[in-house]
Amino acid sequence: xxxxxxxxxxxxxxxxxxxxxxxxxxxxxxxxxxxxxxxxxxxxxxxxxxxxxxxxxxxxxxxxxxxxxxxxxxxxxxxxxxxxxxxxxxxxxxxxxxxxxxxxxxxxxxxxxxxxxxxxxxxxxxxxxxxxxxxxxxxxxxxxxxxxxxxxxxxxxxxxxxxxxxxxxxxxxxxxxxxxxxxxxxxxxxxxxxxxxxxxxxxxxxxxxxxxxxxxxxxxxxx
Numbered sequence: 001x002x003x004x005x006x007x008x009x010x011x012x013x014x015x016x017x018x019x020x021x022x023x024x025x026x027x028x029x030x031x032x033x034x035x036x037x038x039x040x041x042x043x044x045x046x047x048x049x050x051x052x053x054x055x056x057x058x059x060x061x062x063x064x065x066x067x068x069x070x071x072x073x074x075x076x077x078x079x080x081x082x083x084x085x086x087x088x089x090x091x092x093x094x095x096x097x098x099x100x101x102x103x104x105x106x107x108x109x110x111x112x113x114x115x116x117x118x119x120x121x122x123x124x125x126x127x128x129x130x131x132x133x134x135x136x137x138x139x140x141x142x143x144x145x146x147x148x149x150x151x152x153x154x155x156x157x158x159x160x161x162x163x164x165x166x167x168x169x170x171x172x173x174x175x176x177x178x179x180x181x182x183x184x185x186x187x188x189x190x191x192x193x194x195x196x197x198x199x200x201x202x203x204x205x206x207x208x209x210x211x212x213x214x215x216x217x218x219x220x221x222x223x
Contacts (some may be wrong), residue, residue: 010062013080016151020055022123028139031132032088032123033152036108037160041185042177042195042211044168045095045173046104048111049160050119051053051125053152054086063154064148066161074104076161081155090118091163100207129153175201 012161018172020031030052038046043105062069063066069077081087092114096159099107112133115166131147146153165184178194185191185203187210195204204211 008060008062010059010064010067012057012059012063012151014155015149017057018056019127019143019150020152021055023127023139023141024055028125030088031125031152032116032119033127033129033146033150033156034112035129035147035153035156035160036111037157037164038061038185039104039108040187041205042187042191043096043180043185043201044171045093045164046099046108046111047160047164047167048092048108049156049163050090050092050112050115050123051081051152051156051159052088052119052121052123053155054084057200063151063158066157067147067159071165074158074162074165081159084219087155088119089123089159090115090120092116092118093163093167096203096205097200099122099205103207104205108192109135118209123190126201127153131159170171171203178203 023031027050028169032052034050035134036046036048038044061080062073063077066074092111093109094107113135116136123138127146127150128140128142130142130144132142133140142155143149147157160217169181177198183191192210195210199214200206200211206212
């Protein structure tokens with residue numbers, strides 16, 4: 001009798017469960033993974049996500065670093081994670097005005113704190129991609145390239161990336177001349193050309209050099 005296996009099955013590598021199992025095994029449960037999307041763009045918000053996953057050894061979609069997935073694969077993984085029984089997800093969003101006011105590093109930390117606060121289940125430990133997070137009492141560990149070291153951080157990277165992409169696609173309808181739906185606010189050649197042609201719009205981060213140094217007159221912008 002043939003076994004009924006899904007067409008695709010992502011087997012979680014043991015290295016991506018190591019930190020979750022280590023801390024949960026010592027009583028610090030549940031473990032939440034944190035990641036962000038949008039530190040580098042010239043426009044739009046920074047989005048952070050905290051994810052507590054049920055401890056599964058496989059998934060029908062790849063739960064890996066969002067940057068390694070195509071947009072369609074990210075959407076599939078996003079939908080799967082949002083519907084997964086036993087998952088807890090918190091999302092924090094800090095807009096471009098606040099980024100300009102407090103700087104992108106502090107805005108990222110603020111978004112992460114908001115994400116943790118929005119979790120419906122209080123975590124016992126935080127695994128954070130690349131950052132130390134002041135202002136939270138929960139024990140934490142900064143992991144460099146955390147999306148490759150923790151399944152929870154990988155899941156957080158997917159939720160954060162898709163959430164932010166959707167925000168930028170929506171903004172593209174409000175500011176259609178800049179191409180936000182295509183480049184999501186990153187400093188691509190197309191985006192820089194539109195900045196030079198039209199000047200910044202209210203969605204841009206004026207504390208970022210390419211925006212700040214843009215010589216175009218704001219009155220020429222198409223909004």
